[in-house]
Amino acid sequence: MDFRRISRLLVAIALVTILPFAALHAHSTPNSAISFDIAEDRVDAEVIIPANELGYALNLRENLGDPSVFNRRKAALRRYLLDRFALVAPDGQRWDVTDAELRLTAIDGPPDLVANIALRAPEGVDPRRFTLDYRAVIDRVPDHFVLVFARSDYTGGRLSTEPRMLGAVRANTGALAIDLGPGSRWRGFVGAVGVGMEHIAIGHDHLLFLIALILPAPLIAAGRRWGAYGGLRHSLRNLLAVVTAFTIGHSLTLLGGAFLGWQLPGQPVEILIALSILISAIHAWQPIFPRREALVAAGFGLVHGLAFATLIADYGVESLQRAESILGFNLGIELVQLLVIAALLPMLILFARSRHYSALRLAGAGFAGIAATAWLVERLFGTANPVAGAVDAIFGYALWIIAALTLLAIALTAMERRQPPDTPLPAQ
């Protein structure tokens, strides 16, 4: 074999062997997941096992994802699972299983077996420290693993729809020791305040509704146009009325949603919220309900409260803790609202006293109107749009914008003060 031929062969060998970049996903077998909802003296566990992996572990020929197969084997599967699932207290006592329900569900892809297991801690045992002894599937399938999450944990001060990963279990990792840390009702309450603050701070639509409503608060409506600055007392009275009415409105439906089950599907509520901002924006542009801002704030507050109630319901808080969590949540919302008003107030008052306020009001109203329209389109058709994305991005710089506008308002006020006293103020 001559040199050229060997070289060609060498090249050919390289062509087939040097292709390492392709990934080996065969390792990524579907995993099970266990999510805990932690209460004061009990834990609700949701165990999700891919039906095919369970069938593989049990060495079945038939597909457990088939509802008829599942129903026929349901009782046996329940026994199988409960034999391999236990929470054990630090002193070795096993928690009591008070209820266990199995069902088959297919959310996104192949079916899963979902087991909801209620467990109660033994008397006198700290319910926030236990060991998860879990062996289903993993005792027979070495590459299967189980991710373990804490979902709601009110007494731990965690109210979140985002599960927190506690760890993972595999055949040879042994039982998973779980220590959820200290827990108390006070922590839960503080957590709820935090959630309320976070929700309103990142809930740009709620804030924009409020801002659009308070934009014309310092002004006096004159027919179909906004007139001149009504003075500090007028401004503060209007602001207080709007904020209080909004609080009363959303608190009512929040309570109703949480305790009386007042609920609307999410989409209509979200659409109504976008609509409320649009109406407030139009009103800020040109008065359409002058001197009835508080009434409108209360009315639309009812709608915003329904969205808050849905959120609280999603946290899976027990009914006994619900009152505390709602109180905390509402307090968080009010705190942020007050902070926002406090941050906006100097700028609003200073601008309102100047001849430049109508420009600011129209810009604000225009921004709110565009944002509301973008959200409306997004929520009506269920697709994201760039304008809505831009609005959210702008809110990321809200503090800087407020600070800049406040500085501008101070500068303008100072400049106007330097003007000769006989310079007439232009009509608004």
Added chain:
Amino acid sequence: MTALASPRPLSGFAWGRIVLFGVLAVCGIYAVYALLVRDAPRQQTAEFPQITVPARSGDIGWSDAVERTSNDISAREQRVVANPDDWGVLQSLAGAYVTRGRLTDNYADFAEADRLLARAFDVAREGTGPHRMSAAFHFLMHRLGRAEENIAAIGNYVAPLNGIDSPDIISLRADIAFYRGRYADALRLYGEAEEKNADSSNAFRLFTYFASVGNRAGAARYFRTMDAMPARDLDRAPLAIARGRFALVRGEYADAMASFRRADRLFPGDWRTGALIAQMAALDGDMDRAVAMFENIASEHESPEAMDALAAIYRYRGDARASRRWAERAGAIWDERLRLFPEAAYAHALDHELAFGDPARALRLARANWEARPYGAAAVGLTWALLANGQVEEARRIIEAVNSSAWESAEQHVAAAQVYAFLGDDEKAEEQRELALAINPRSLDREASLVWFGH
């Protein structure tokens, strides 16, 4: 307090200004969005042109190629009978066996090539011998040390012509550096080889290098270079396969399937391309078709990868017994291959053991594989095996080293996410999941367990 303005209806001019203001505001907001929010559009494999398939393509099919090589072997065997002590003739026959082995994946051919090369060295005079061929063969068998020994022997040749500085040997040294995890050295040597001879093999190597380190622009550049070079259909098929694999590991399944189909038309009948197409059918949810194709490949070619793929599909379908039956058949073949050429079989057998076998054995294989070729993919395999054996701390050390190297793949981040999950580090696990999804949005899908062909 100033006097109130008298109310009056808005004029047409005023409404015009409002509309103008609205339009300007929308434009302004869109500009902000474009600057602050919009992600760079996700790059598609489309920047790699699809391989053109001529109307009359695939003149030489896989069966023809096997037949020709078999004829070649017969002819060269006659020459060996006539010249039993000529190392050049023995080397030539070994080369023909390697060529057929590459086509059929039959390890018996490789074993014969190995035996013939050993005999060629026995009869060669001091300072001569089939070092070049032997280096390539050992590299193919993942024996990097033996390949390096042969290259070193070429370096000691008295006549420097076509010696250690020839482009093909520099490229081979680069390949070895790459599989030793010395990526910077590999890139330097690939560059050196390219300077001496900018041919398609160097372009292919550089494409592979850049694809492996996540440099998409570099990969695209060399892919286009290769694509522009004239080549036979037979030689363009690997290019189409490489393109398909590139798309596959990025979760662009339809694009990958299109590339594999083109490869099949360029070099018809190659069962390895058929296996890739079967795999894409499975990923597309057409399990019946995938099973039929894989069963055909498994029975006709005794391919353990196809058997493992079948076992995975049956597992996915919840038919445990069929899954275990195929896995057992594959396991027996992997054992035989491990006996013949352990280094070449480690990585494949590791996949098999991880999914269907014994975790302790998987770890032994992973460590041996890592020792043989300490590069990114082997490190990721070792991470999986360590995890399977509960050795999470060592798995973390290994995968963090991969993440801080030039190696870039979705799988390493999937593995890292699992390591951090076992360590209870939710934040890092989520971060790694996001990195995996950024490379391959399908990397966390359940169907990912069906991907067996991709080595």
